[in-house]
Amino acid sequence: MTDLPATMTAIGLPTPGGPEALVPETRPLPAPRAGEILVKVAAAGVNRPDVMQRKGLYPPPPGAPDIPGLEIAGEVVALGEGVAGFKPGDKVCALVSGGGYAEYCLADAGAALPVPAGLSMIEAAALPETFFTVWTNVFDLAGLKAGENFLVHGGTSGIGTTAIQLAKAFGATVFATAGSGEKCDVCRRLGADVAIDYKSADFVSVIKETTGGRGVDVILDMVGGSYIARNYEAAAPRARIVQIAFMEGSKVQIDFMRLMLKRLSHMGSTLRSRPNAEKASIAASLREKVWPLIEAGKVKPVLDQVFPLAQASAAHARMETSLHIGKIMLEV
Template identity: 85%
Template structure:
């Protein structure tokens, strides 16, 4: 292990609240345990689950850091026993269970990936949370295949920009919803075949008109609420719907007859609390199937704004406006 300071700056959360609840504070530099690497963080991503944690609605899993932050990029500066092939000095990005808003962060060796050639640390830190999420839900769970049609809601979110590009790269016809003409234009630039302004258009009606074969085969939804029944309407027979969040609420009254008559599958998953071994399998699939697309420039992270670590509260305020297009990032180095 390289010579390291005893303390670091991290973003603490003394009590739940608004963006101002995020406070820079000194913390001990963590020590890597079995199967872990210690990363000197250059950049970290800001994600909706971080906002939920700040509000007291999404506590970290047992054993995880209470510091927010689920994805990082930086340099390996410490190795625990059984850290695999990683070496001191390697440049990595990693999915973490917490602790990303800090100068140093622990990562499971299996959930770390090399920084793709040609990407900056900021760009690399924008990859793990959304790419792990989209891959495991759209391709593993829902089984999206070339020639099928796909809908992702919130096309200019981090998840949306990633899902549009990956679905298109793997041969799907891509539909998306977004909240303005400007955002719809960005979605089309990223590869969406049809971008629907949900504030002025009914996405169900548009899909029924334009989707080949009476609906879309796979839907990735983080809205929930009223969208659940509407997704059932927009889905093709034997369609697969994957729920990854409930921004509009998780408790709704719904008629499940459409689910039965269309022979739909409605699935859901979370990522943060998944076992280490499962995250390692996702990382291996990304390295084999997706990292070459990133290095070729076919798929790229879309960045919105970059804030210094100490301004994490401003980054959260930006996210809560929903005005962002792509990933909001923290610069740590």
């Protein structure tokens, strides 16, 4: 690491608060520990958990940097002890447990993947958080299969745009909810068979009508709140519902009779605090099953807006408007 700088610019969070709480700071350059790579960051993704962390509602797990940012793309510049499969100069994207909003970032080598052929660094940095999340929840946990009906809420979010494309690529019939006619059009262009404007239509009614009363087999939900009971209504017998966030709140009063009568499975998961070995296993699945689809142009990240690193606060303000379609990115 002799030719690397001693310090770097990173986005700090001295006190929790609004978007203005994010401020550029000078930090010491991190050194890779065993099993880690140091990446010179070209771009980083902005995600809802970053917003939660900024508000003081989602502290980093023990040992993770206090700098926000859960996904990056860039060039490997140093290796920790025992790292195989990467060398300095390699172009990678990686899921990280924090530290992405910076000029340099550490990543566990197991959670790093080569930048897919044909993608820019900004596009590659838009992959890890949403693709790891969708793969582990929709395909590993819920076991979505070809021929099944799949519903994702928030169809034009980073998670939503990824889930629509992957579910479609693997042979499911895709339903998506979104908050405007324009957003529904985007969902359909990405492969959704049915897009429902939740502001003007009831998704439960539309799904029951479209499926002849049967419902959907797998639901990916980041809304929670009132959607939990409605998901049970929209679910087919033996459906699997996966909860990955609670934008409308995690505490609800609910009648579980529907869960029992339909023999539903309601599961939940987080990604950030999982052991490195689990993240490496997801990365291996993505490399084998999804990276070929990306390189063939069948699946691609949807980008909303790109901000310079120093304008991370503006990127967060954009996310909080909920007007974005796809991923909001930072360019270093």
